[in-house]
Amino acid sequence: MVAMLEHANVTVSDNDATAAWMCDLFGWHIRWKGAAIDGGQSIHVGTETQYLALYTPGKGITPKPDSYQTNGGLNHIAVTVEDIDAAEQAIKVAGFTTVNHADYEPGRRFYFHDHDNIEYEVVQYD
Template identity: 45%
Template sequence: MPKGTIEHANLTVTNPERSAELFKQLCGWHERWSGPSMMGGRTIHVGSESAYIALYTNDTAKGGYSKSQPLNHVGLLVDDLGAAERVVIAAGLKPFGHDDYEPGKRFYFFDWDGIEFEVVSYE
């Protein structure tokens, strides 16, 4: 039986530079690559050495996504939930849905394009 892990997710956003900066601050990630996309537009890959989020944009990217259309949320694991929440607030975004159940504590936020993220800590 093969084993796997998520290597990357590719999200369409209206401002990949702004989104990349948020993830750098929120998760301690770095920019792995940026440049023109194979399908037009441009992309920034931001993440760790083993996984990343591709932040894609083009002239038709409008944002304003609705939850579950088709994505419910992207989960991010952090080592300091309080510090992560302060980063989200400093970016002008609003944390909500704070909860504590197995396997950890969490909160949610919508980015500027309406994409929902769950931030969780197992600490």
């Protein structure tokens, strides 16, 4: 049996804003939006088969420490694209800074951080 990743759930400060830029940059759509635990709200954004659940709590949010130094931390979320140059240009126009460009097997990649300091990897496979 091979398992497929269906979704991941991350906490963000403004899930409406995060979902909006994800739809714009990644071509995703909102699958569901509604009330969640502790008076919060969740938005499921992605494709028909995979998505990210974006959770915003009903009360204040605490910035996270460096995930690479935190046991169980989320280090980055990776997406694949067909045209990495066009994706990078769109990400820059949206106000994000791209870093750590690399070109090695099996493809090209770069990273950026969103407004919640979540790191994203963008990859184009050859």
